[in-house]
Amino acid sequence: MTQPRKAIALISGGLDSMLAARVVQEQGVQVEGINFFTGFCVEGHTHAIRAKDRARPKRNNALWVAEQLGIKLHIVDVIEEYKQVLLNPKHGYGANLNPCLDCKVFMVAKAKQWIEEQGFDFIITGEVIGQRPMSQRKSTMPVVARESGAEDLLLRPLCAKNLPETKPEREGWVERARLYDFSGRSRKPQMALAARFGFEEYAQPAGGCCFLTDANYAVKLNDLWQHRGSRDYELDDIMLLKVGRHLRPKPHFKLIIGREEGENRFLEGYRRQFTHLKTLSHTGPMVLIEGQVGAADLELAARITARFSQGRDAEAVKVEIDDNQGAPRTLEVRPLHNDDIPKAWYL
Amino acid sequence: MEQELDARRILCPLPVIRTQDAVARLSPGDVLRVIATDPGVVYDIPAWCKVHGHKVLAIEEGREEICLTIEVGG
Numbered sequence: 222m223t224q225p226r227k228a229i230a231l232i233s234g235g236l237d238s239m240l241a242a243r244v245v246q247e248q249g250v251q252v253e254g255i256n257f258f259t260g261f262c263v264e265g266h267t268h269a270i271r272a273k274d275r276a277r278p279k280r281n282n283a284l285w286v287a288e289q290l291g292i293k294l295h296i297v298d299v300i301e302e303y304k305q306v307l308l309n310p311k312h313g314y315g316a317n318l319n320p321c322l323d324c325k326v327f328m329v330a331k332a333k334q335w336i337e338e339q340g341f342d343f344i345i346t347g348e349v350i351g352q353r354p355m356s357q358r359k360s361t362m363p364v365v366a367r368e369s370g371a372e373d374l375l376l377r378p379l380c381a382k383n384l385p386e387t388k389p390e391r392e393g394w395v396e397r398a399r400l401y402d403f404s405g406r407s408r409k410p411q412m413a414l415a416a417r418f419g420f421e422e423y424a425q426p427a428g429g430c431c432f433l434t435d436a437n438y439a440v441k442l443n444d445l446w447q448h449r450g451s452r453d454y455e456l457d458d459i460m461l462l463k464v465g466r467h468l469r470p471k472p473h474f475k476l477i478i479g480r481e482e483g484e485n486r487f488l489e490g491y492r493r494q495f496t497h498l499k500t501l502s503h504t505g506p507m508v509l510i511e512g513q514v515g516a517a518d519l520e521l522a523a524r525i526t527a528r529f530s531q532g533r534d535a536e537a538v539k540v541e542i543d544d545n546q547g548a549p550r551t552l553e554v555r556p557l558h559n560d561d562i563p564k565a566w567y568l
Numbered sequence: 569m570e571q572e573l574d575a576r577r578i579l580c581p582l583p584v585i586r587t588q589d590a591v592a593r594l595s596p597g598d599v600l601r602v603i604a605t606d607p608g609v610v611y612d613i614p615a616w617c618k619v620h621g622h623k624v625l626a627i628e629e630g631r632e633e634i635c636l637t638i639e640v641g642g
Contacts, residue, residue: 280615284584293620297585
């Protein structure tokens, strides 16, 4: 008996990659999943830090998809390598800081490396011609295959009939007739196929899976680069951009203000790395200061902290300031009035 | 063999990735205790264990920390 062929499917957690994997599984191919963590992925957990979002499922959608398909999922940390993709995208950015085409090339190239190391035969993606304005166009399909080095080992089961034959089809590992010819932005064919497979629940279509497509996030990331004087980042930087209210009262410092208990707890984890403030006389947020600050800056930071506490209307609020240089000190301040916080401070 | 993994103050999927890396260095029957703070681990680590054939022996949820005990599968 011949061994079944083995394929690795790029699993984002969305519907298309789930369907693509199932289409190939249905043809008797042994499929496993791979998911790349860039640091910018939008996860239920990031939102789950905020208590008000707790009703949402906290699950990781890629893992959930793997469970539904009954396949192994390998999650790969690509945070460091991904910096070059984001900082120097050969094909440029989309509407915000999203380097979608370079990102796809990078991920398929990583998958190619993985199949070589693990003895797998080919790669599956859920790409559909015309589905995404930047990375999933007729003209970009060969770019991804060529620049990733995957060439004809890259099979897109959902639109394969609109593309030249790949090796898995030529060699009879999969039947081309049982692949699909989806194209365009309509989701109807995918939804019909999902119904045929009995998938009743699935994450919303792709696009919302990466913070780099988010305009507000891009503003905060650009602000970070501008004020640091270099376009670089560490994981902590990009995680902190996902959490809290960000205010920059002066060019040389920024405040990250927890919006509720979950965020405060998360920010607490960074207290040893940042000068931080919290209110003592009233319930209030955990606040981190990013940047070098003087006495006047600290007072301003304390007044802003007081503004976001339960003591916002009080005459005076006690704020503890800890710069990790010794015992914390306490300032008693008048909360800054809302009208005294210019909109421009908010990132 | 029993091993402990500190996955505190990191958000999913990083605790899952660290668990995956730690399990790769262990043998079938070994036990890994994962200490984490992201509430998402109570969903994700069992889901990861399920698809890879490992067994979750216990999940202890404290106010600040969550501890998962995993037995590495064959």
